[in-house]
Amino acid sequence: MDSTLILENLSTAVMVVNDELKISYINTAASQLLGLRSSKLQQVSLNQVVDSSDIEWQTLKTTVAQGQSLAVNRCQITTFDGEIHTVDFMLSPLMPSDKLSVLELRKVDQQRRIYQQSQQDAQQQAARFLVRNLAHEIKNPLGGLRGAAQLLERELKGNELTEFTRMIIEQTDRMGNLVDRLLGPQRPVAHKVYNIHQVCEKVLNLAQLSLPPHITFKRDYDPSLPDFAMEPEQMQQALLNVIQNAIEAMGEQEGQIIVKTRTRHQVTLGQVRHKLVLELSVIDDGKGVPFELQDTLFYPMVTGREQGSGLGLSIAQQIAHVHQGRLDFESRPGQTVFSFLIPIAYKEQQ
Structure with missing residues (x-):
């Protein structure tokens, strides 16, 4: 199996750097994290596209040159496109004789966001359920109110009091439209x-x-x-x-x-x-x-x-x-x- 295919389907950002921090390989996840296409990143130095006060670049170069490993947890980086990310930063020797190392950047802010999103989704689902039930309870008497106003308007035909029955109908229609907006789309129509x-x-x-x-x-x-x-x-x-x-x-x-x-x-x-x-x-x-x-x-x-x-x-x-x-x-x-x-x-x- 082609190892490149596996790397390209990882959600973890992976790149290969030398002791000058020049990038010789970068997978799709890393390209997206850094905000640049992979064709523009190869042979570019990492410190040209990433800024971080948590990383000492000279230490990083020395670590690669000596074939050692390095880990920095919860490191905050700013990428070329101005985005700020919190990542776990892991450097491992790949080919020490050629002074090449594998660099992994795992987004921990994404894990936090997924957890927050799941919590938010549960709360929103409960809120939508409550609103949907309330909306249906409101629409039923609104329909009866509108129907009664229409019957009364027919009985008062030609009478100046029909101005008030028309006002009732207009206001019930307005409330009905508001309720429909509260319900919102429940599923997409034809795609x-x-x-x-x-x-x-x-x-x-x-x-x-x-x-x-x-x-x-x-x-x-x-x-x-x-x-x-x-x-x-x-x-x-x-x-x-x-x-x-x-x-x-x-x-x-x-x-x-x-x-x-x-x-x-x-x-x-x-x-x-x-x-x-x-x-x-x-x-x-x-x-x-x-x-x-x-x-x-x-x-x-x-x-x-x-x-x-x-x-x-x-x-x-x-x-x-x-x-x-x-x-x-x-x-x-x-x-x-x-x-x-x-x-x-x-x-x-x-």
Whole structure:
């Protein structure tokens, strides 16, 4: 069996370096971690694409030259694309005579995120169950109220009091629409093979119509992304909800919103590991999500704005779920990232 095939399917970042820390081999997981294509990383020095105050580069070079091992636990690194990761850093001799070593970077922040995501999923599922039952309980009397108002309107035909029956009908319809929005999509409708960048462009063109002049959009697309089966209208709604949330979060602050697409390999979503996943990110440089809202941000009716409904992110998360994916976020002052992770190939559940 080809050992390269095994290395390329590992979720652990693996590379081979010499005593000058020049990279002679890098697997797919390492390429994604460092934020650069493997063709651009070979024969580049590791310290040119990774920054870390936890690593002494000269010590690392000496360790490789002497054919020794080195381990640094919970090491924080900043990669070439500006991302910050916490990793376990392990260096092992490969060919001491040629001064070559194997370097493994295991993301411990990913393990923490998977645990947090499982906890969050359980809480959100309980919240959705409660909302769904409550919504059905509300819709039943609303239907009766609307029907009674219609009957009364027929009896009062030509009477000025029909103004009030029409008001009752309008308000019950408004409440019914709100309940439908609370329920959100329960499963995707008919799928079609579609290009995610067409979805992005439709959403950005629509959002541009009401975009404040102090905010700009920036596109950062991966042109190699394949078309895949999705429900494009639902994906447009989910992306638009997140972009509108970013616009509102920016307020009067001048800045930009980046829509970024990438592929990720060997990603665990729920209990399933997927070989290829779309990562669709919306990045803004606003003030960030208030700390007190971060644990409940995707719950229905949770919002940090006076005029907000608190449904946009909840619906976006639900659309990601019915596409077998999820919506993640990371936030700190100056950068907030919402990322859809959607399997590029999956079998629709019957």
